[in-house]
Structures are given as structure tokens and as C-alpha cells.
Amino acid sequence: MEVAALIISGAVTLPKLFRVVADCYGLIELGRNFENDFGQCRLKIDVLQNRLVRWSEAVDLHNNPRFNEDSTDADKEVKKTHRLLNEIGDHLRTAIRATDNYEADRDPDAVEPKCMEAGDLQPAEKRLHTHLRDRIHHRLNRMTKHAGAVVNKAKWVIYKADQLGKLIKESAELIDQLENLWPVKDDYEKLVKADIEDVKETEVLKVLHEAARSVDEALAEKAMASLLPGAVNRNWLRKATLSEDGFLHVGNTVTNMTASGLVNESDELVIKGSSRMHIGNQYGHRGMWESK
Template identity: 30%
Template sequence: MAEVASLAVGVIALAGLFNNTIECFEFIQLGRNFGKSFQTSQLKLDNARLRLSRWGASLGLGDSPQEIQSLEQRFGSGQKSDQAEALLGQILDLFAEAEGMSQKYKRRTKAGDSSLAVFHPETDLEPANVDLHRKMRQLSIDRQNRTGLRAKTKWALYEEKRFRRLLEDVIELVNSLVELFPASQAVQQQLCQREAAVIGADEDISMLQEIAAEQDKALETALAKVAKSTRGSTTVVFSGSNNTGFQLGSNSGSISGFTFGKGN
């Protein structure tokens, strides 16, 4: 009985860590030193957050505390909960270390220096990419329990090499979290399908597809399925009255069994 109670407490603590970790992404800005690579870098950061949120959602870690207490059976033992807690703690440590380096960079740089300027996703991303940013951000936020989260001040990564290292380390830790709970991967695939449906194939998602191929294979597969489904769709619009008028149609893929001709 004591072991069950301990596991329940551990799961609640893990949920709190998960929500805090997802929230940390919200406060990261990228410096204008990134130049043209800002577009890709921002979407890579958004995707890393999305993938972590997917993992947590597959375990119900964004649910209310009352619901979380019933999740013990998903963990099997307190050991997995402890391991996941340690991995999330490492991600938080990486963010804290990166923020500390950011503060050091600011202190040794003259105020007003152009190297301290930052990008703003809502205004600096290209139209197609800002749409992807908004969708991935909202999907991640929707998987959080934001109750009790404290507001923080935004901070910036000014050096691209530090960003790349941070991202690589975060992706590696998320990989470890996913591998720790193999039974949840089926749920993650379902969540991926929903993500792909929200992101859609009508927009220019080529940059996200490249990013997913590199760091999120599950999303890459889901996006490919949505794109294939869209390519095979057919749209036909009839306009006119009294059985006369014109037909406007578009199709991507094979089609048969349709004839268009003059009515009787």
C-alpha cells in the first residue's frame, strides 16, 4: 500500500516537472545573429517542444491532479517514474545552463549592441512558417496543465552553436523518455495523426517535413500520410441551373468512371 502511495506521489511530481519543462520553451528567443537559419531553428525548437508534449500526453501527464493519481498502472513501478523525472530534470538543467550563458553574454556585451537584438516569431517568420509555429505551439500548450505555473522573463540564445548543442541534447533526452515507455508509443502515433491533421498538407510544410525527417520520425510518417491522402482527393464543383452550366473540377491522382457531356 505504501509503495502504491509513493508511486502516486511520484507520478504527480513527474507531471509537475513535465508541465514546467514544456513551459520553459515558451520563454526562449533566438538572436538575430542566427540570420537566415532563424526560420529553421525556430521550427526545430517548436518541434522539440511538440514531441515532448506528445510524450507527456501519451502518459496523461497534462491531466488534472485528480486524474493523474490514477496513472500508476501506466508506469508499472516507481523506478520508471524516477528515471523519467531524472531525464526531465536534465532538460530543465540544460535550459538553466543556457539561460545562464545568455546572461553572461549580455553582461560582456555593450548595451544596445546589435548582437543583442532578437527575432520575434510572430513578425519575423515567413507566412507559412509562422502558421506552423502557431499550430505547434498551441498543440503543445493544449497538452499542459498550466495551473500553478509561474510567469518567467523571456531570455535569448545569441550564439547559434550553443543553440545547436542545446537542441541536440534535448532531442537525445526526449528520445530516452520515449524509449522508457514503449507501451505508450501506440498512443503517440495516434497523437501524431491528430497533429498532422491540424498542421494539414495545404500549407507549405516542406521545411517542417525536413525537420521531422531529422528529429521526429513519427511526425514525418504522419505528415506523409496526410499529404498522400490529400494528393488522392478529388474536388468537383457544379455551377448553373436547370441542368445546364459548367463543371469545374480538380484532381490529383487517378480517376475513372466520370463522363461530362451535354445534357438532354
């Protein structure tokens, strides 16, 4: 993709600027060095693009007349929205330039490296990828009459994991700001629910929860809630490392009591020496603090 495809005049309307930025995420491909964690990386891009497109629907970007004025004539909130979307575009431009530089330095006689493809996804990952792409395309197609898609549809490749991680982190932080700038909480919640209501398989929900964490926390929470509907307590630990006399308890001890709606999560723990860690809830029973 030519970098020029992302250079947007400050005089364009927000719907046009948004469409260019949103389309560019859908044009990302990943190089073969992502082979070991391709599924999660591919899905994080999907989740990120879906979140941005969902935001535009929540604020009614293409129908609200406030958003259809040139940035030079817009009010303060709309001008800030222009700035945030342009910042997202800046991060995309940086990533595209890195791709151009990488490819320019490659031996011109070398075989062009192949990219990862949807066929390389695991079954649950592939089903989720298809679901998210369908959601994104459905929303974007409804917007076509308002703002055309990117003319240059050439794909562009990210070759380095740190480059992708930086792009996702910076983009997610800017979408946080967009959502906070336009606080339509009820609309966000309704659309997040719609994103997941057709996802029923436990394995797909687990994959979605992992992909959405740190990228789309609202979607990650909804996936977790769907995994264990109505559970007394929910305890989640991804990884723990124990040494010496360290002690860890994960789970619930409930005696003659009722509890509901409690969520306990931890990503990674390192427990050393005589340290003790409890994840969960314990009632009416001798606890880990009194005795092992």
C-alpha cells in the same frame, strides 16, 4: 529568466517538474544572427516542445497516480523519469547561463540587440508556427489545474547557432528515452496523427517535414506520408554533389508491375569518380548498373 526558475527540488511531483521544463522551451527567443535560417530554427524549438508535451499526454502524466508521488517514494520507472526530466532541465540551465554570460559581457552602453520575431517568418513557416503553438497551448492549458506554469515568464535569448543545436540534439535524445521508458505506441501514434490532421497545405507540410527531421521523427514521417498519400514510391533527396563520371538516378522505373508504400530518403550525397547511385526502385528494365 533567472536560472533559479529551473532549479527543482527532488521532492516535487513529476507534473510540476514537467511543467517547468515544458514552459521554458516556450520562452526561448533567437538573436538576430539567426536571420538566415530563423524559420527552421524557430520551428525546431516548437516541434521539440510539442513532442515533450505530447509525451506527457500519451502517458497521462497528470492523471496517473504513479506520477503524483514525490520522487523519494516513487517506483523505479518514475524515478528514472524524474532523472530524465531533470537532465533536460540541466541542459536548459546550461543554455540560460550561456545567455547570462553573453549579456553580462556586452557593453552596457550598447544598444540592446533585437531578437527575431514571428513576423520575420515566411508565410508557410508562420502558419506552421501558429499551428504548433496552438497545439502546445491547448495541451498545457488542460494541465494548468494540475501544475502551475512557470511564475517568471521573462523570455530568454539564444545567440549562437551551435548552442541551439546542442540544446535541441540533447533534448531530443532525452525525449527518445522518455518515450522508450513508457512504450505506449498506440497512444503516441494517435496523438502524432492529431498533430498533423489539420495541416493540409503542401508547402506547410514540406516545412514541417524539414523542421521535424532529427527532432521528432514520428512527426516527420507523418508529414512525408501526408505529402504524397497513396504514392507508388516516394523518393527524397535534399542535396547531391557529383564530380567526374559520377552517375545518380532518382526516381522509379516500373514496367507492368505495381508497387506501393515504399519510402526512399537521402539527406546529402557526394558522388565521385565512376561511382553510381540509385535512389528509388527499378523493375523490368535495363538498370543503371548495366549502362548509363
